[in-house]
Amino acid sequence: MKMVSVVTVTIIQLLTISSAIFGTRGTTISEIDRLITNLTTGYNKNIRPPDNNTETLTVNCTFFLMSIIDYNDISGVLSITGGVMMTWIDPRLTWNPSDFSNIDHVVLKRSLIWTPDLYIINPANDLESIADDTYLARFFHNGLVTLGMGDNIKILCPSDMAYFPFDLQSCPIRTSAWGYFGHEVTLNPHVRTMDLTYFIKNNIWDVDSTSAEEFSLGTEYTGMISFTVNLRRKPLYFTISMMAPIFLLAMLNPFIFLLPVESGERISFGVTIFLSFAVFMTLLSDSLPKSSTPMPTICFFLFAAVTYSGMIVIVMMLILRLYQQDPEEKSPEMAEQTSLHPQLQLFKMP
Ligand SMILES: *[C@@H]1O[C@H](CO)[C@@H](O)[C@H](O)[C@H]1NC(C)=O
Numbered sequence: 001m002k003m004v005s006v007v008t009v010t011i012i013q014l015l016t017i018s019s020a021i022f023g024t025r026g027t028t029i030s031e032i033d034r035l036i037t038n039l040t041t042g043y044n045k046n047i048r049p050p051d052n053n054t055e056t057l058t059v060n061c062t063f064f065l066m067s068i069i070d071y072n073d074i075s076g077v078l079s080i081t082g083g084v085m086m087t088w089i090d091p092r093l094t095w096n097p098s099d100f101s102n103i104d105h106v107v108l109k110r111s112l113i114w115t116p117d118l119y120i121i122n123p124a125n126d127l128e129s130i131a132d133d134t135y136l137a138r139f140f141h142n143g144l145v146t147l148g149m150g151d152n153i154k155i156l157c158p159s160d161m162a163y164f165p166f167d168l169q170s171c172p173i174r175t176s177a178w179g180y181f182g183h184e185v186t187l188n189p190h191v192r193t194m195d196l197t198y199f200i201k202n203n204i205w206d207v208d209s210t211s212a213e214e215f216s217l218g219t220e221y222t223g224m225i226s227f228t229v230n231l232r233r234k235p236l237y238f239t240i241s242m243m244a245p246i247f248l249l250a251m252l253n254p255f256i257f258l259l260p261v262e263s264g265e266r267i268s269f270g271v272t273i274f275l276s277f278a279v280f281m282t283l284l285s286d287s288l289p290k291s292s293t294p295m296p297t298i299c300f301f302l303f304a305a306v307t308y309s310g311m312i313v314i315v316m317m318l319i320l321r322l323y324q325q326d327p328e329e330k331s332p333e334m335a336e337q338t339s340l341h342p343q344l345q346l347f348k349m350p
Pocket residue numbers: 037038039041099
């Protein structure tokens with residue numbers, strides 16, 4: 001919320017500068033007051049524009065993404081800060097600037113006029129309007145209204161961990177002018193991407209790409225927008241702390257056969273590697289959703305590695321058993337011979 005207000009302040013500052021250029025300077029408060037009174041007298045804010053109410057009102061929307069606060073890939077909840085900049089035409093709010101000391105735009109609380117309420121329809125918390133009534137809207141003399149409002153938005157976005165940690169998560173933010181059918185108020189994604197001007201980088205996720213397209217829920221509930229943000233995980237941490245050790249252990253495992261049988265270390269080496277895999281399995285299951293659709297590929301790999309490691313331990317036990325059986329039954333010559341070539345022991349029948 002704090003970030004939203006910081007950016008709102010920035011936007012307001014920018015707009016104040018532009019208003020200085022565009023001519024509100026020099027106009028008196030009473031002139032602006034006269035204009036606002038003129039505009040709001042007889043204005044019913046419950047009725048949507050345009051004048052002919054059978055026509056569709058098109059509201060142009062751009063999503064501005066400010067930050068990714070958190071993406072919990074286990075519960076599938078994406079929490080972002082951002083908002084929507086909307087523009088539309090309200091023919092009731094037009095005036096001739098020359099009648100009002102050349103004032104060509106005014107700023108008003110959005111609660112004073114008709115504004116569309118945007119709802120996120122795939123929320124992770126309550127279904128409520130994207131922002132409260134305190135945001136300011138800007139009116140131009142030709143009827144153009146611009147309104148930017150934002151909030152902390154939490155949406156449901158089940159994760160796809162098949163390629164963890166090289167995964168790409170695609171999270172749609174579905175917005176609707178709740179209460180209006182598509183033929184009454186239509187949201188128009190006139191820019192096909194999100195606005196990343198105010199975006200602050202995240203440590204875990206990179207924004208790979210963004211998009212905005214029309215979206216509908218059926219025959220009448222059309223004219224919605226789905227803003228999609230594609231997040232790519234920064235894989236370095238998991239590569240170093242998880243993938244690299246697992247691959248190293250898997251490579252280390254066959255070297256068990258290089259150890260001399262007499263040293264008695266083969267079993268402890270095999271079991272240690274087996275247990276290390278088990279430890280990594282526990283670690284990994286903490287950072288992955290308990291989902292089977294789809295299973296992360298790394299889980300299959302780890303399962304294969306554990307099976308393989310377990311089989312090596314079993315083979316090793318059999319080999320040691322066969323090796324230990326011999327000495328009493330062996331003839332002195334045989335013992336002498338085989339002690340020169342200990343590896344032959346492996347292939348000798350009991
Ligand atoms: C608003 O201003 C216009 C033009 O000056 C004028 O014709 C109209 O009567 C005014 N309306 C009200 C409600 O004051």
